[in-house]
Amino acid sequence: MSTDTEAFLNDLLDNRPVMYGPDPELTGEFRLRPRTDREDAALAAVTDPTDLTVGLSRIEAVLESSMQMLQQISASSAAKWGDLIIGIYTREGDFAIATSGGVNMFSATTSPVPKFINRYWADEPTVGLAEGDVFYHNDANYGGTHNPDHTLLLPLYWEGEHVAWIGAVVHEGENGASLDPGGFAVRATTKYGEGVRIPPMKIGESHTLRRDVVNMFQNQVRDPLLWLTDIRAKLAAARSVERRMHDFMAERSPELLVATLRSVLENTETEVRRRIAAWPDGTYRGVHFGDTTLLEERLFKLNVELDKRGDTLTVRTAGSSPAIDRALNTQAHFTRAMVANLFMNFLYGDLPRTAGFIAALDYDLEPGSILTADTEHPSSLSLTTMFCLNAALHQAVTKAMFSAPGPAKPMAPWYAMIPTLQYGGLTQHMQVTANVSTEMNAAGGGARCDADGEHAAGPVFAPVSDWGEMETREAELPLLGLWREIPADNHGFGRYRGGASVEWAYMLYGSQMFGFGITSMGGRFPVTAGMFGGYGGSCTPLTRIRPDGGVDAVRTWLAGGAKGLTYDGPSMVADQPLPGSYEVGNPVQPADPIVEGDIWIQRMGGGGGYGDPLERDPQEAMTDLRRGLISPEVARAVYRLVWDPQRMEVDARATETARATERAERITRGRGYDEFVAGWRADTPPEHLGFLGSWEWPDAAG
Amino acid sequence: MSDRIRMTEYLVIDRTTRSWHCERCDHRIGPATQDYKRGLLLHDRDPREIHPPRFPDGHDVAPDPTWCRIVEYYCPGCGTQVEAEYLPPGHPLVHDIEIDLDALEAR
Numbered sequence: 182m183s184t185d186t187e188a189f190l191n192d193l194l195d196n197r198p199v200m201y202g203p204d205p206e207l208t209g210e211f212r213l214r215p216r217t218d219r220e221d222a223a224l225a226a227v228t229d230p231t232d233l234t235v236g237l238s239r240i241e242a243v244l245e246s247s248m249q250m251l252q253q254i255s256a257s258s259a260a261k262w263g264d265l266i267i268g269i270y271t272r273e274g275d276f277a278i279a280t281s282g283g284v285n286m287f288s289a290t291t292s293p294v295p296k297f298i299n300r301y302w303a304d305e306p307t308v309g310l311a312e313g314d315v316f317y318h319n320d321a322n323y324g325g326t327h328n329p330d331h332t333l334l335l336p337l338y339w340e341g342e343h344v345a346w347i348g349a350v351v352h353e354g355e356n357g358a359s360l361d362p363g364g365f366a367v368r369a370t371t372k373y374g375e376g377v378r379i380p381p382m383k384i385g386e387s388h389t390l391r392r393d394v395v396n397m398f399q400n401q402v403r404d405p406l407l408w409l410t411d412i413r414a415k416l417a418a419a420r421s422v423e424r425r426m427h428d429f430m431a432e433r434s435p436e437l438l439v440a441t442l443r444s445v446l447e448n449t450e451t452e453v454r455r456r457i458a459a460w461p462d463g464t465y466r467g468v469h470f471g472d473t474t475l476l477e478e479r480l481f482k483l484n485v486e487l488d489k490r491g492d493t494l495t496v497r498t499a500g501s502s503p504a505i506d507r508a509l510n511t512q513a514h515f516t517r518a519m520v521a522n523l524f525m526n527f528l529y530g531d532l533p534r535t536a537g538f539i540a541a542l543d544y545d546l547e548p549g550s551i552l553t554a555d556t557e558h559p560s561s562l563s564l565t566t567m568f569c570l571n572a573a574l575h576q577a578v579t580k581a582m583f584s585a586p587g588p589a590k591p592m593a594p595w596y597a598m599i600p601t602l603q604y605g606g607l608t609q610h611m612q613v614t615a616n617v618s619t620e621m622n623a624a625g626g627g628a629r630c631d632a633d634g635e636h637a638a639g640p641v642f643a644p645v646s647d648w649g650e651m652e653t654r655e656a657e658l659p660l661l662g663l664w665r666e667i668p669a670d671n672h673g674f675g676r677y678r679g680g681a682s683v684e685w686a687y688m689l690y691g692s693q694m695f696g697f698g699i700t701s702m703g704g705r706f707p708v709t710a711g712m713f714g715g716y717g718g719s720c721t722p723l724t725r726i727r728p729d730g731g732v733d734a735v736r737t738w739l740a741g742g743a744k745g746l747t748y749d750g751p752s753m754v755a756d757q758p759l760p761g762s763y764e765v766g767n768p769v770q771p772a773d774p775i776v777e778g779d780i781w782i783q784r785m786g787g788g789g790g791y792g793d794p795l796e797r798d799p800q801e802a803m804t805d806l807r808r809g810l811i812s813p814e815v816a817r818a819v820y821r822l823v824w825d826p827q828r829m830e831v832d833a834r835a836t837e838t839a840r841a842t843e844r845a846e847r848i849t850r851g852r853g854y855d856e857f858v859a860g861w862r863a864d865t866p867p868e869h870l871g872f873l874g875s876w877e878w879p880d881a882a883g
Numbered sequence: 884m885s886d887r888i889r890m891t892e893y894l895v896i897d898r899t900t901r902s903w904h905c906e907r908c909d910h911r912i913g914p915a916t917q918d919y920k921r922g923l924l925l926h927d928r929d930p931r932e933i934h935p936p937r938f939p940d941g942h943d944v945a946p947d948p949t950w951c952r953i954v955e956y957y958c959p960g961c962g963t964q965v966e967a968e969y970l971p972p973g974h975p976l977v978h979d980i981e982i983d984l985d986a987l988e989a990r
Contacts, residue, residue, distance in 0.1 A: 710969055739884065
């Protein structure tokens with residue numbers, strides 16, 4: 182073998198892999214990178230610590246205004262109402278400062294993306310890294326949450342030195358999945374059915390997009406205008422941050438920028454650890470279940486065990502269901518981000534959103550589970566599993582932190598699921614579109630230890646967001662909104678009740694070529710748990726009406742005064758004021774073409790209740806009844822309320838008597854632990870559940 | 884200084900006697916070295932009694948009782964509902980809190 186040939190082969194084997202696939206070392210990294218010499222020098226150059234506070238405030242202000250700009254100019258309906266983030270990463274790639282609104286858990290899960298670019302592309306002669314380069318990414322195997330979340334990155338330079346990364350992340354509503362429009366590939370059984378997968382790659386130079394590359398992306402999706410608009414929008418927002426960071430460095434110094442980023446990361450990690458240290462040492466567990474794999478009704482399990490010692494909190498997930506060939510798998514880095522989401526949005530919202538949150542915890546995530554899928558598994562609906570994890574995690578964390586002093590208030594779990602329309606087709610304006618609707622942002626808030634939950638407050642992943650107007654939907658899509666109403670008994674009951682959400686009804690109107698889908702859970706097993714004796718939320722089935730005579734029959738019915746229209750799904754099904762077929766089913770339906778005039782009715786879920794419902798202030802329960810938040814059945818059976826039905830006023834004395842009677846009956850009907858377990862415990866799960874994975878839980882007392 | 888620490892909305896640990904107590908009525912639930920649930924009264928609740936059904940059959944706003952049960956835990960002293968656990972029928976109950984009592988004593 183000649184020297185040249187040997188060198189060629191060595192180069193091929195050692196330095197030229199067939200493909201630069203996801204790097205498990207990078208996606209598995211959750212600690213902060215060690216301080217660099219540059220960061221040490223920058224921190225040493227800051228003599229007045231107040232400057233770091235000023236730096237943080239100024240950077241946050243820049244990010245917030247740029248995010249608002251991105252919301253305005255983006256085409257993604259999700260971005261318009263808050264499903265986005267803008268932030269700055271250190272040069273090494275740790276996400277240092279993010280906007281306080283939007284999906285701030287992106288700050289916990291996108292750091293592997295700039296780290297990948299640093300490791301593989303910066304010194305690669307055919308790619309390289311220079312000021313003005315534009316990078317893009319959506320493949321969740323390389324970092325991030327799921328493929329609809331797209332990240333655009335700009336390296337931030339100052340006088341030839343690469344000092345940081347700027348990122349703009351937006352949930353894009355169409356990804357080119359083979360069967361399902363709207364970004365959520367509900368029918369995918371491999372990752373190859375989930376549409377475009379973009380590893381971290383350069384898509385432009387000198388702040389200019391390569392149109393041939395963008396064109397290739399557009400060619401893979403149903404809504405090429407959405408992609409073009411939003412890549413440009415993200416670039417514009419990132420450039421806005423870049424310009425203002427240049428102003429910052431010119432006015433102050435690049436050292437202050439580098440020092441601020443580093444100090445925010447370190448301070449957040451230190452502060453989270455300090456607060457955790459105040460929690461009582463011990464082991465805390467939570468469990469929750471999902472009731473569909475998206476293609477069939479099967480029960481799967483999410484186990485959480487927290488081991489807390491000193492300032493170390495280890496999150497374990499052993500016993501959770503195994504990864505499967507359905508799109509609800511999630512990667513471990515998203516699982517860690519969901520933990521961070523709870524901490525940054527529901528416990529310590531006073532701290533900056535940074536990668537310091539995930540760095541403050543430890544993780545022992547069992548490989549091969551639905552929470553730690555490998556790179557071949559489909560995962561575009563990983564968020565549905567994350568929501569079920571959130572219910573288990575929330576309960577365990579709340580029990581762990583309850584007795585600790587500090588800013589975090591115990592509360593019941595938020596409603597965490599997305600029973601919202603995903604759609605695609607031809608609009609009434611003859612435009613091709615595919616996206617998701619933002620009713621998902623109308624989730625009911627969990628009850629707090631001292632107050633009821635907020636109605637239709639925001640999704641668990643972006644509490645500062647909006648769900649938009651029905652009229653906006655009608656203007657852009659071939660839809661007629663029939664109602665949005667808060668239904669009775671939609672929330673969790675308790676001493677403090679959860680916030681309710683809304684039931685909506687849309688009819689396809691103005692297009693013959695349009696499809697709806699819904700990708701959610703909670704048709705048989707509720708997705709929201711209660712807290713400390715409070716009850717969880719109700720289930721949220723999907724109702725589909727296909728009127729006889731189609732849209733013409735509906736038009737006639739509406740023009741005639743819509744006799745029998747109750748603005749309520751269950752009574753519409755019971756009364757059937759429009760002749761036709763009525764079907765109530767699981768809130769999981771792939772997006773297929775439907776018939777003009779078809780009506781879909783769906784409700785978002787309510788938040789969990791907190792505390793024993795018998796402790797609810799009778800006047801407050803009476804107010805719930807008057808307002809239609811609860812039905813008379815719930816008022817009687819759950820709150821033991823006694824009232825005058827004519828005057829709709831509570832009888833406080835009779836209520837107290839009824840509650841005392843119920844408390845006594847609880848003691849009579851309750852069984853001792855061993856007796857109960859003997860009658861309760863099953864060695865194997867009921868066959869009809871199609872249960873996935875381990876039924877046993879070795880550490881469970883029962 | 885109090886020897887009692889409130890651990891949850893309804894549970895207190897007495898560090899002197901190392902025992903769980905009801906926060907509302909002070910009933911001694913049991914030794915804090917073991918699962919507090921062993922000292923409570925349990926009831927298997929059909930979820931339709933709490934979440935009233937609204938649809939004629941099949942999927943409903945009420946959880947399916949063959950998929951989901953609510954295990955209610957009551958204080959034997961006062962009848963307060965301490966926990967309400969949503970589980971598939973027959974699933975092992977959750978041992979949700981194990982406190983390190985030595986560490987708690989040292990706080």
